[in-house]
Amino acid sequence: MKRGSDSHFPQRAPLAASGLPRRREEARAKCESDPRFGGASDASSEGDVNLSPQRQAWQAAHVGLQSRALLDRDAEAFLHQSLSTPCLEALVAAEGIWLTDAQGRRYADFHGNNVHQVGYRHPRVVAAVREALDTLPFSPRRFTNRYAVDLAERLRALAPDPLGKVLFAPGGTLAIGMALKLARVATGRHKTISLWDSFHGASLDAISVGGEAVFRKGIGPLLPGTEHAPPPDPRACAFGCGGRCSLRCADYVAYVLDKEEDVAAVIVETVRCTDVQVPPRDYYRILREACDRHGTLLVLDEVPIALGRTGRMFAFQHYDVVPDVVVLGKGLGGAVYPMAAVIARRDLDVAADRALGHYTHEKSSVGCAAALATLDVVADEALCERSARLGVRALARLEALKARHALVGDVRGLGLLLGVELTRADGTPAREEAERVMYECLSRGLSFKVGQGNVLTLSPPLVIAEPDLDAALDVLDAALGVVVGAAVP
Numbered sequence: 001m002k003r004g005s006d007s008h009f010p011q012r013a014p015l016a017a018s019g020l021p022r023r024r025e026e027a028r029a030k031c032e033s034d035p036r037f038g039g040a041s042d043a044s045s046e047g048d049v050n051l052s053p054q055r056q057a058w059q060a061a062h063v064g065l066q067s068r069a070l071l072d073r074d075a076e077a078f079l080h081q082s083l084s085t086p087c088l089e090a091l092v093a094a095e096g097i098w099l100t101d102a103q104g105r106r107y108a109d110f111h112g113n114n115v116h117q118v119g120y121r122h123p124r125v126v127a128a129v130r131e132a133l134d135t136l137p138f139s140p141r142r143f144t145n146r147y148a149v150d151l152a153e154r155l156r157a158l159a160p161d162p163l164g165k166v167l168f169a170p171g172g173t174l175a176i177g178m179a180l181k182l183a184r185v186a187t188g189r190h191k192t193i194s195l196w197d198s199f200h201g202a203s204l205d206a207i208s209v210g211g212e213a214v215f216r217k218g219i220g221p222l223l224p225g226t227e228h229a230p231p232p233d234p235r236a237c238a239f240g241c242g243g244r245c246s247l248r249c250a251d252y253v254a255y256v257l258d259k260e261e262d263v264a265a266v267i268v269e270t271v272r273c274t275d276v277q278v279p280p281r282d283y284y285r286i287l288r289e290a291c292d293r294h295g296t297l298l299v300l301d302e303v304p305i306a307l308g309r310t311g312r313m314f315a316f317q318h319y320d321v322v323p324d325v326v327v328l329g330k331g332l333g334g335a336v337y338p339m340a341a342v343i344a345r346r347d348l349d350v351a352a353d354r355a356l357g358h359y360t361h362e363k364s365s366v367g368c369a370a371a372l373a374t375l376d377v378v379a380d381e382a383l384c385e386r387s388a389r390l391g392v393r394a395l396a397r398l399e400a401l402k403a404r405h406a407l408v409g410d411v412r413g414l415g416l417l418l419g420v421e422l423t424r425a426d427g428t429p430a431r432e433e434a435e436r437v438m439y440e441c442l443s444r445g446l447s448f449k450v451g452q453g454n455v456l457t458l459s460p461p462l463v464i465a466e467p468d469l470d471a472a473l474d475v476l477d478a479a480l481g482v483v484v485g486a487a488v489p
């Protein structure tokens with residue numbers, strides 16, 4: 001008898017009755033008819049989506065038989081979702097700044113989901129992981145291990161006072177959830193203020209504080225008390241600041257805090273990563289003062305941008321403020337292991353009778369070994385300084401691109417987190433063009449992400465050699481030229 005056909009098991013409703021085929025058809029129709037799923041700005045806010053006509057055209061031109069078979073198996077086996085399956089190509093290797101696909105093509109990886117500050121397969125990370133695997137591959141709850149304690153102590157030493165108590169989790173989303181729980185327990189309140197268009201992870205609690213429709217729309221009730229404010233985004237300012245931030249967005253957060261009075265936490269990406277929004281210096285002074293006035297915790301999400309990406313160990317160090325909680329992730333695991341951390345004010349150690357995290361891989365010996373080696377590399381190879389220096393150089397090149405390509409409406413960056421915003425002559429976001437530039441760059445061996453539909457987001461490994469950085473920007477230059485026609489000479 002076939003497994004599952006036994007009458008003791010509850011029978012699944014026939015698909016037709018369950019409405020599933022209808023839902024599947026709706027999703028497919030949306031993808032096919034929507035000119036940028038392309039077209040809806042909300043669909044592509046977190047990154048280029050996977051069913052656009054341009055994706056299909058690129059695949060028709062580039063994907064060979066070996067990959068096609070694997071891509072088909074992937075599409076058959078995985079639940080389909082925007083941003084991943086069906087996938088673009090299949091990878092077989094990653095080394096340094098390079099990805100290699102199943103056809104042997106190499107791509108300089110200026111995306112890497114921001115896990116690759118130290119590049120792929122950094123020898124010190126690989127050696128540390130091997131050593132942990134050979135001695136202590138797992139550390140069950142109730143026990144600690146030297147890797148975890150060393151890492152917690154290292155993070156305490158790196159973070160400025162009064163930050164000094166640490167929790168680990170196997171992923172940034174989970175760490176955000178722990179920070180939200182800690183804020184509730186510590187303040188006895190549940191409300192939060194966060195920003196529209198932000199991303200804090202894909203789980204239900206994280207999308208409740210996140211502000212992107214692609215995650216929130218049609219998914220049902222989210223967490224109560226999660227208020228949202230307009231982000232500091234001068235080119236699309238809700239307060240009409242006209243391209244030069246007037247800080248009215250920060251004043252607005254302070255205003256809501258004054259009105260609500262009982263908000264547990266303000267949670268913000270220190271620098272919004274998807275489209276590289278770098279708030280002005282006073283933004284965090286205003287938020288910090290408002291939070292202090294109301295006993296509200298300032299939680300800064302630095303999951304993709306800490307550990308040198310912006311030219312400082314923590315991005316908030318550009319602002320002369322210290323948050324009550326900072327959340328790290330991604331690159332902490334050295335482009336190997338899912339590692340994230342919450343570093344909280346020492347006096348927020350107030351939840352001894354609760355389980356804030358309790359994740360199976362919480363004190364992963366292997367993950368902590370990868371993280372310790374990563375921090376060693378960041379320090380010994382002076383990656384913060386390197387990121388700051390190369391970032392200045394890259395931004396100057398991007399300014400030059402802006403002067404030559406009419407489609408480039410803005411360039412911005414902090415360290416090696418760089419954004420190139422494409423805008424049409426009438427001021428509208430050049431979404432279709434951004435996607436074409438991305439595929440043109442992929443064809444030429446450069447991978448990056450497109451944020452908010454029209455911002456080319458470049459985040460190369462911080463170990464990148466200067467000639468490779470220059471070559472990648474040459475590729476971008478050429479791709480812009482191809483897509484938009486002749487550059488202004």
Ligand SMILES: Cc1ncc(COP(=O)(O)O)c(C=O)c1O
Nearest residue numbers: 171172173199200201269303304
């Ligand atoms: C700002 C930010 N916060 C949180 C997360 C969630 O991290 P993870 O995907 O590791 O759960 C991400 C992931 O992209 C992120 O960019």
